[in-house]
Amino acid sequence: MKLGTEWWRTVRYAIKEERRTARLISILLVVGTITGTLIVIGSGNTVALTIG
Template sequence: MKLDKEWWRTVRYAIQEEGRTARLIGVLVTVGVVAAVLIIASNGFSVSVG
């Protein structure tokens, strides 16, 4: 019985860690997209001005 409880605890912990990892990846992707848009916009403006 103790083994079952430990197993479930491990599974729940792994799922929580996966959720945190997915959230972290989502944040990093969002930041990357925003940075890419800003870089493209600034390059576009400098090209049209220059």
């Protein structure tokens, strides 16, 4: 079975899109975490860590 250049182009494009999506999700998670932390700090709530 011989694979043409179109097949490889499609595979490379799919991989590139997947990486772009993963990067976007990770950026959104980081921004959401930072925003959530700032909201908690700004609202005056204290975060208590209980060990025991």
